[in-house]
Amino acid sequence: MEYQLSDRQNKDLLERMLMMRRFEETVAATAEDHFFGHYHLYIGQEATGAAVIEALGTDDLILTTHRNHGHIIGRGADPGPTLAEILGRADGFNGGRGGTLHLTSRDQGFLSTSAVVGGGIGLAVGAGYALKRAAGTAISVAFFGDGALEEGTAYESLNLASLWSLPVLFVCENNSLGAPGASAGEYPSSVNAAKDLIDIPRSVGIAAQSVDGADAGAVYAIAATAVAAIRAGQGPAFIEAKTVRWPGSRPIWPELATGITNLAAATDGALISGQHAAWINEHDPVLARVRCLIEDNILLPAEIDEIDRRVIGTMEAAKSMALASPLPEPESALEGVFT
Numbered sequence: 001m002e003y004q005l006s007d008r009q010n011k012d013l014l015e016r017m018l019m020m021r022r023f024e025e026t027v028a029a030t031a032e033d034h035f036f037g038h039y040h041l042y043i044g045q046e047a048t049g050a051a052v053i054e055a056l057g058t059d060d061l062i063l064t065t066h067r068n069h070g071h072i073i074g075r076g077a078d079p080g081p082t083l084a085e086i087l088g089r090a091d092g093f094n095g096g097r098g099g100t101l102h103l104t105s106r107d108q109g110f111l112s113t114s115a116v117v118g119g120g121i122g123l124a125v126g127a128g129y130a131l132k133r134a135a136g137t138a139i140s141v142a143f144f145g146d147g148a149l150e151e152g153t154a155y156e157s158l159n160l161a162s163l164w165s166l167p168v169l170f171v172c173e174n175n176s177l178g179a180p181g182a183s184a185g186e187y188p189s190s191v192n193a194a195k196d197l198i199d200i201p202r203s204v205g206i207a208a209q210s211v212d213g214a215d216a217g218a219v220y221a222i223a224a225t226a227v228a229a230i231r232a233g234q235g236p237a238f239i240e241a242k243t244v245r246w247p248g249s250r251p252i253w254p255e256l257a258t259g260i261t262n263l264a265a266a267t268d269g270a271l272i273s274g275q276h277a278a279w280i281n282e283h284d285p286v287l288a289r290v291r292c293l294i295e296d297n298i299l300l301p302a303e304i305d306e307i308d309r310r311v312i313g314t315m316e317a318a319k320s321m322a323l324a325s326p327l328p329e330p331e332s333a334l335e336g337v338f339t
């Protein structure tokens with residue numbers, strides 16, 4: 001069965017993608033004056049996160065990584081407390097203690113977020129084990145980068161998930177396409193002896209597929225099929241979503257290299273210029289989605305603009321809320337500490 005998005009889902013999916021994009025643009029704009037730590041933006045990978053989340057149910061559990069903002073926002077977390085958490089403020093949903101790297105929103109099914117590369121993979125397998133014992137239909141999902149497949153825990157986790165036929169969806173966001181890599185002296189790139197990353201899960205009998213991670217419709221079709229198979233008791237599945245790395249994630253410190261997204265550029269290439277025009281034109285998943293919805297007569301430009309304006313308004317309110325929140329009291333530093 002080929003899964004296709006309904007009209008309702010097409011709108012939801014676009015809104016999720018715009019929430020992710022406008023949130024990250026807000027983070028970048030706010031970070032300049034109010035934030036001092038390192039952080040990672042999800043720009044360029046929205047189609048993957050939004051489409052996988054669209055294929056999930058509300059009871060499913062998610063483990064994510066250092067590049068987590070898009071997953072958290074796409075799953076419906078309130079952008080105000082999310083931004084407050086990133087800024088280390090008291091009204092962040094982890095009291096300002098998790099920050100950007102450990103953003104965890106339990107209400108949205110995020111058990112914990114690990115910035116240890118590969119850390120979430122083992123946790124997702126543990127969650128899958130618990131879900132299997134509970135004998136319901138919920139599944140666990142691990143989002144991780146291509147770099148995580150260099151970690152030992154990934155291999156043990158894939159092996160156990162397969163041996164025990166656990167209800168786990170592994171989503172590898174391979175954003176190394178177009179990154180010159182370690183050989184060019186750049187930091188963010190993976191180095192793996194496997195020629196094809198999906199050979200790794202396949203070697204332990206896990207059904208695995210690669211997909212264009214910038215094509216939301218394609219990711220949704222594969223994710224929905226995988227989720228249905230896992231719920232039917234067929235064991236774990238693995239998706240490799242390939243994207244061309246966003247130029248703003250190439251330097252070690254993120255920067256809005258492609259500017260604030262102009263949705264009108266989806267159908268008017270003349271509006272795109274500058275050093276990164278090729279990425280914007282060919283690889284921006286948000287513009288690609290908008291172009292597809294307009295060309296296929298699924299949504300009118302005016303309907304898309306209306307959603308975008310609403311999302312931008314939500315982000316403005318989130319920013320005001322987050323900036324009005326105080327830093328945690330120094331006396332509270334030991335709250336929530338085990339020993």
Ligand SMILES: Cc1ncc(C[n+]2csc(CCOP(=O)(O)OP(=O)(O)O)c2C)c(N)n1
Binds near residue numbers: 144146175188189
């Ligand atoms: C175990 C571990 N080693 C190294 C790091 C430092 N580190 C943070 S992000 C990163 C790159 C991870 O690449 P990938 O998983 O592909 O994610 P991407 O940043 O490309 O989305 C590294 C090495 C870390 N956080 N944890």
Ligand SMILES: [Mg+2]
Binds near residue numbers: 176
């Ligand atoms: Mg990567």
